[in-house]
Amino acid sequence: MQRLKPVLKPSLLAIAMAASTLSVPTLAQSQEQHPEAVQQLTNRGVTVVENFEAPGGMTGYVGTMQGRPVAFYLTPDKEHVVVGTMLNNTGENLTESKIQELVLGPQNEKAWGQLEEADWVRDGNADAPVIVYTFTDPNCPFCHRFRQAAEPWIDAGKVQLRHVMVGILKQDSLPKAATIVGADNPRAALKENQKNHGEGGISVDRRIVSANAKRIRENNELMSSLGLTATPSTYYKDDNGAIQMKQGAPRPGEMEAIMGSPEP
Structure with a gap:
């Protein structure tokens, strides 16, 4: 694989470490705003694409950072986010399908139309x-x-x-x-x-x-x-x-x- 000159890529581990320490007071939110814990990630360069109901009363989010897909989960108290992959008790990856459905799928469909032209x-x-x-x-x-x-x-x-x-x-x-x-x-x-x-x-x-x-x-x-x-x-x-x-x-x-x- 021939790559371009090196580019700066985000470290999901770094994001996760930062996100795991987030604990903020509940703020008044308009319907257009994300909860403050999620906003902390958007401030770090994450673009939220969509959110969805996740197990354990959490809210799942998928998005991108410098072109790479990222997923994270907002805890029920809305004061913490956990970045990474969610597995169920049988080891099934619950995150991968959401990234494909909500991020990569639409991205690739849009790219196909651009390539046709x-x-x-x-x-x-x-x-x-x-x-x-x-x-x-x-x-x-x-x-x-x-x-x-x-x-x-x-x-x-x-x-x-x-x-x-x-x-x-x-x-x-x-x-x-x-x-x-x-x-x-x-x-x-x-x-x-x-x-x-x-x-x-x-x-x-x-x-x-x-x-x-x-x-x-x-x-x-x-x-x-x-x-x-x-x-x-x-x-x-x-x-x-x-x-x-x-x-x-x-x-x-x-x-x-x-x-x-x-x-x-």
Whole structure:
């Protein structure tokens, strides 16, 4: 998995330690305000997405912090919050499904709509029934490996891989990506970069770059707005039609789920 330059990520443990010490007097609350204990977390950068009834008389909350999902629980006295995963007496994770339902599911659905309208290069048959979107940097070795792994499905006409070309990893990533999307035949240019990846990929055409660099910058901005930090980052539909997202090159055992069928 090829990552961007290091970014500051929140420590959920740190949040939990801070939250576990919160004990505040009850304040008059308007209907629009969160209880003060919850407000302490929002002050630390947590964005609340939704709340729900949780076991033990608690109120569950799910949200995000710097693009990462987070869950926490408000105690019945409304004066304390506990951050983390809730298990029942059989060990079932009660938090994961809520994060998927209320945070990741809606996020991924929204992202899918944005990707449909994005600037991408189709790889495969336009009539292929399965659509997979992936953010691809021309210099990314893991993008290259993912495309190699997807080849049987693409060649069989089962999958069209839509590459949202970005330029984030090296100084010539953006020029290469712009050369691909601005080519007379972007699909052929993409194939050329794939074929010659070990020798540096496609040759940069400065004339094409000057006319198409903005398209790649907009894709870079889209990737950043989705909170993604690695290439490839791939969106696909599971067996139930729900949108899922995978950052980094999928493991061999994950390819069937992403491609929507066993390897041809």
